[in-house]
Amino acid sequence: MFYTGMIVGVLVSSPMGPIGMLCIQRTLSKGQLSGFISGLGAALSDLIYAAVTGLFMGLVVNFVEAHRHPLQIFGSIVIAVFGFYIYRSNPVKNLKRNPEAKQTIVQDFITSFFLTFSNVLIVFLFIGLYARFGFVLPEHSLQMTVSGLAGVFLGAILWWFFITFLVSLMRRWLNIRSLKILNRIVGLVIISLAAFGLVSSIWFFNV
Secondary structure, rough: OHHHHHHHHHHHHOOOOHHHHHHHHHHHHHHHHHHHHHHHHHHHHHHHHHHHHHHHHHHHHHHHHHHHHHHHHHHHHHHHHHHHHHHHHHHHOOOOOOOOOOOOHHHHHHHHHHHHHOOOOOHHHHHHHHHHHHHOOOOOOOHHHHHHHHHHHHHHHHHHHHHHHHHHHHHOOHHHHHHHHHHHHHHHHHHHHHHHHHHHHHHHHHH
């Protein structure tokens, strides 16, 4: 559960949407610490939505168990569509030139948290990921669920540390428009994972 949660946390955090662009922008303009703290705000918001989604999924866990394979197929399709959207999107358009040189670390955390928290549609992404990876099952104890949520949080943190460290390391040579290439790589990875999950789910469903 913990390692599966880490995968979910990375997949939820990895798309270069407005939050990703915000963290990258702050890393480029203010340093890695500012970008990473902004990522922590986003990770905390994701953790809250992960817990809420887990509670919601728990209410219908018998339905999920009875229809696990169809839901895994559905979840794989949702993830594939999401990956295609990421692949096609242009993150440069989301970049707003808004100087924040005087903003404190605490303000970085708070603004990132509320900006991420305002995106309630992320619940549907969590539902798709939960269904795909069988994240909520009847045999899972409270301890396993908490362990899984801890994995989600750590996975998100590791992603934000990695991306802000990479951007900070390459800040001298990074062309802002090259972020579109990074977006496409992330999108292709998500689509590949979804395609593998779709094929395996259909295979086991027919066996």
